[in-house]
Amino acid sequence: MDNLKTKPAKKKILLMGKSGSGKSSMRSIIFSNFVAKDVRRLGATIDVEHAQFKFLGNLILNLWDCGGQDAFTETYLTSQKSHVFSEVGVLIYVFDTESRQFHSPNSKIDLDTYAHIINALHQYSPHAHVFCLVHKMDLVPNDRRDEFLDNKSILINHYSGGFKNAVRTYGTSIWDQTLYLAWGDIVQCLTPNLDLMRNYLSKLGQATKAEEIVLFERATFLRVTDVTTPTGEENPYSDRFERLSNLIKTFKHSLQMYTGQGASHPFGEFTISCPRFNLVLSRLTPNTYVLVVLPPGGMDLVNTRLNIMGVRDGLAALDQPG
């Protein structure tokens, strides 16, 4: 065996957008265990705040939370340009639904700033992924959200320069599961070995007759990957993965309120068995949890556990550095 393991891949993520648009809020909820109502404590970000998060064993997310006040943005585009925009893996650009300057005849409008950022990114990191989050969607009336987002997406794409037709736009809010959908996709595009992981999950699915299997990262409970059988696909809740992330993360907070922070894993195994479905959510590798949803009926828990253990080592090896 060679002991010279390569270092985990480090990916630079830029988090940009106007001041007050919600960048630091979402970062704190996804990565730092804040609950939505805690974010009022955050102050405006001065300059760039660097934060590193380990995702699985083999990925280090190097997050640059870039304070959005005009003066800071100015320096990102001038004196610090090459420092900020080189070697970027992902740019996350946050628009505020409340902004009155999204698109107006005035000069300093959101989309202009965005277009400048995009140009700089294209110059230094042409292969980066770009995600645009239209944030604080909770403030848009429910029945107008789809239309609102469609309109914004078209405009955003129009201003996306070299990344035209490659940007992905999401409506998000810290008050519901939409945040987890966007961040799940963001992290997924950086995760190595997804296909190999999915192979293991398929094996587990065949052995347990599961309708659905979802792999979650331990700390964020973002979805890493999943496999679903045709029966499982009949589930009417198409937003269930982000709902699950949100639910489990909330539950993790409750557990920590009771036991105090400190355990790397909030729980070991969580099972539900009832006449309509059975599920097991269990700690899998040092960095992941797996959710196995089984058809209704008596559940053979012992067998399910054995099968989960059967894929554990293979999956653990995949999320090691190297």
Next chain:
Amino acid sequence: NGDIKHRSKRDQKPRLLLMGLKRSGKTSISNVVFRKMTPSDTIFLDTTTTIQKEATHTFMDFQIWDLPGQIDYLDRSFDAESIFGGVGAMIWVLDALDNYMETVGHLTDTVFHLQQSYPSIKYSVFIHKIDCLTEDLRDDTVRDITQRITDDLYDVGLENPPISYHSTSIFDSSIFEAFSKVMQSLVPQLPVLESLLDTIGASCHFEKVYLFDVISKIYIASDTTSVDLRAYELCSDFINIIVDLSEVYGWHQETDFHEGEQLAALQAHGAESYVNNIKGYTLYLREINRNLSFIAISKDPAFDREKSLIDYNVGMLRDTLLKVLDYV
């Protein structure tokens, strides 16, 4: 026990009254507890001007009447019987921020008069909006209010009136804890339930056990160890995630998948859930019927090993509970 059965069948919809000055928080309380309103949304509530009658569908059917504060119910022209006849419990909501002298006088008058015609009513005083007081003011305020009410009633000849006191806020679980205690005073089988829960707690090494009404998150009984708000919150959040997961994955029709007998067996067992290795704790839930669930917190390192024995014991408890509560 034949006597208990007889009573619970006949007592139709016990009534629960919410009284107190206007803006004290009555409507907020009933909306937060029974309609799942977000606490911060209560600022949009209008002042209630007519009696609001709400039927709840929990483990037992009862009505909540929200009485507007500005009406004098002791006025002779009022048909007192239509309001107070058949009332099981009254909650008097008292705004801890107000100058409470006036409402205390009002409250003691009301209790004094009602005691003569309706001696079976049980009273709870909610010293409400306690979140607005600093920690050190809270105890003093509660003590002062309790003392005034006790003194006033003593002066008019009522010693040991049937009043309990709770400090509450809709912004934390204290309102659910207090409401649970009020509801428990309306459950005639409470002593039996408590001793059953004490017994199972001891035999299965549980730290704390509850019988929860799943929809409202009110618990109708617990073991008799001391009240623990954090344990209550944990159990209530445990129910929340189970309810939510059941919504996401409970889309199969039961009958599509099971033969009659198999389904009956599953239903007879009742849904079950547990979470282990929570820093040494285990959470355990067993459904008693459509409304009620048994929930326990264990700190026993041997839980996993003894799970089948625990399942068996809780299964027996379930059968007994269904009989005691008159469901079979």
